[in-house]
Amino acid sequence: MKKRYLYLLLLPGLLFLTIFMIIPILLTIGTTFFTENGFSIQGYLDFFKDRYFIEILLTTLRVSLFTTIICILLGFPAAYYISKLKQRKKAIMLLLTIFPLLTSPVVRSFSWMVIIGKNGVVNKMLMGMGLIEQPLDILYTPTAIIIGLVHLFLPLIIVTLVGVMENIETDLLKAAESLGASRLAVFSKVIIPLSVPGLVIGSILVFVGSFTAYTTPALLGGKQRVISTFLYQNAITLNEWQVASIVATIMIAVTVLIISIMNGLAKKLNPKG
Amino acid sequence: MQEKNRGLALFTLLVFLFLLGPLLIISVTSFEGGNILKFPPEELSLRWYENIFNVEMFLVAFKTSILVSLGGNLLALLLGVPAAYALSRFDFKGKSVINAFFVSPILIPGIVLGFAFLRYIVGTYQLPIYAALFVGHTVIMLPFIIRVISSSLTNFDFSIEEAAESLGASKLGTFFTVVLPNIKSGILAAVMIAFLESFNNVDISVYMTGPGVSTFPIQMLTYVENYFDPTISAISVLLMFITAFFMFIVERLMGLTYFTKR
Numbered sequence: 125m126k127k128r129y130l131y132l133l134l135l136p137g138l139l140f141l142t143i144f145m146i147i148p149i150l151l152t153i154g155t156t157f158f159t160e161n162g163f164s165i166q167g168y169l170d171f172f173k174d175r176y177f178i179e180i181l182l183t184t185l186r187v188s189l190f191t192t193i194i195c196i197l198l199g200f201p202a203a204y205y206i207s208k209l210k211q212r213k214k215a216i217m218l219l220l221t222i223f224p225l226l227t228s229p230v231v232r233s234f235s236w237m238v239i240i241g242k243n244g245v246v247n248k249m250l251m252g253m254g255l256i257e258q259p260l261d262i263l264y265t266p267t268a269i270i271i272g273l274v275h276l277f278l279p280l281i282i283v284t285l286v287g288v289m290e291n292i293e294t295d296l297l298k299a300a301e302s303l304g305a306s307r308l309a310v311f312s313k314v315i316i317p318l319s320v321p322g323l324v325i326g327s328i329l330v331f332v333g334s335f336t337a338y339t340t341p342a343l344l345g346g347k348q349r350v351i352s353t354f355l356y357q358n359a360i361t362l363n364e365w366q367v368a369s370i371v372a373t374i375m376i377a378v379t380v381l382i383i384s385i386m387n388g389l390a391k392k393l394n395p396k397g
Numbered sequence: 398m399q400e401k402n403r404g405l406a407l408f409t410l411l412v413f414l415f416l417l418g419p420l421l422i423i424s425v426t427s428f429e430g431g432n433i434l435k436f437p438p439e440e441l442s443l444r445w446y447e448n449i450f451n452v453e454m455f456l457v458a459f460k461t462s463i464l465v466s467l468g469g470n471l472l473a474l475l476l477g478v479p480a481a482y483a484l485s486r487f488d489f490k491g492k493s494v495i496n497a498f499f500v501s502p503i504l505i506p507g508i509v510l511g512f513a514f515l516r517y518i519v520g521t522y523q524l525p526i527y528a529a530l531f532v533g534h535t536v537i538m539l540p541f542i543i544r545v546i547s548s549s550l551t552n553f554d555f556s557i558e559e560a561a562e563s564l565g566a567s568k569l570g571t572f573f574t575v576v577l578p579n580i581k582s583g584i585l586a587a588v589m590i591a592f593l594e595s596f597n598n599v600d601i602s603v604y605m606t607g608p609g610v611s612t613f614p615i616q617m618l619t620y621v622e623n624y625f626d627p628t629i630s631a632i633s634v635l636l637m638f639i640t641a642f643f644m645f646i647v648e649r650l651m652g653l654t655y656f657t658k659r
Contacts, residue, residue, distance in 0.1 A: 127489075129568070134480050134483050134484075136475070137477060141499070149505060151513075151521075198415075199412075202412040205405045205409040218653050219653070220417065227640050228597040228633075228640075229599060230599065231633040234630075238419075239419055248436075279416065336507065336508060336509070338600050352508040368512055369512075375506050376509060
């Protein structure tokens, strides 16, 4: 009796996702391993011999890595500060963090075009102060993509870290201090280790998010391709569906790989075991 | 000690300047009186706000986006509420696998998901673009619906439901008169979070454009590629107002914990 209800409740959702997501994804992956002559990984071999693609892949990985590191460096201290605030102030700061997170990525990337463009705010200011004579070319470079992605993902890591740091008991910190630990020692021996799980989750979110983000590199990258814009270009502009499917499969593989490596790492590093 | 805190406070202030400054700057540029987007504006006017309503493609795309996000939301609710209920109410074998299955659309890169939709839902299944948009958006909203409603069901005391049943109410009747009213704020929060997720989506919608069919963010992208005037700034301000309103409601309904828990 109970069983029957259970299936009835779960089945519509399961069927829907299977038909409209699982099958399309599996077929996308599947077709990359078959040619007219049957099973083959030739497509991938050709791919990893292609200099142009390797360069795009490496650029994307580099951009994602830089974004993640900058997000941690900026986000960790800010999250620590926020987590120590009184309830009301903390709530306001969190709202201010969440607001950009919910704002359209088109709006957020566009705002950077206004700031770092050739006639943008930054160039005008620097030229006005006489620091540069020619406007800097920041927009449409990997640096622009990194700036946009840091702006996109910084709130995510702050919010995640605040969630974890809130759970570090104040008593623990007081105990450490009363036993003579310096503030720096408390920070490096207590707060950082206990924040590791949040740091790992946050880093996964930022790295994977940067690796697969489309809107920001599409608007700020110009001709500089990253893997997501390369996929879109092959699918829509060039109509190379086989190439696009291979890129899509590589993106899924890298995403899964990163998540499992970081998850393994998180389990090892978690001081609570 | 005080010194160090002041340093940290200043650092945090700079981080927030970086986060919110750009949004403030485009808001200011939306009031430009001239023809070129610049900061600060030379003279002030509201003409670019007016211009939004003169661009036909924005109006059509806005309607499409609203229809797709609302329709997809409704379908995601019909599929997601029963599933969330089953996952919270019963213990059974394979529960965590099914849970993971329902959240899996978040784990697949959006730009990959969109391509697979284009190739198989539009291609092989032969669904019209409009229907494919609707289905694709339902897929990406479903995880949010299930996650938020499940978390609001964990606070629900199922013994109330058993009491109602033992007094002779039918299973379905109990669900609608006892369970649903108790989780209605959770459902509303889920709807709003899913709506924002869908309304702002680019990765799926960018593949699904056809004659006269395109979502609002995609029209914005197309516009930015062709014109660099303050219309997009004005639209950004309107979108930020909508976002702030939604965030305010979700905060009222669920508190901030939804955003900080991961």
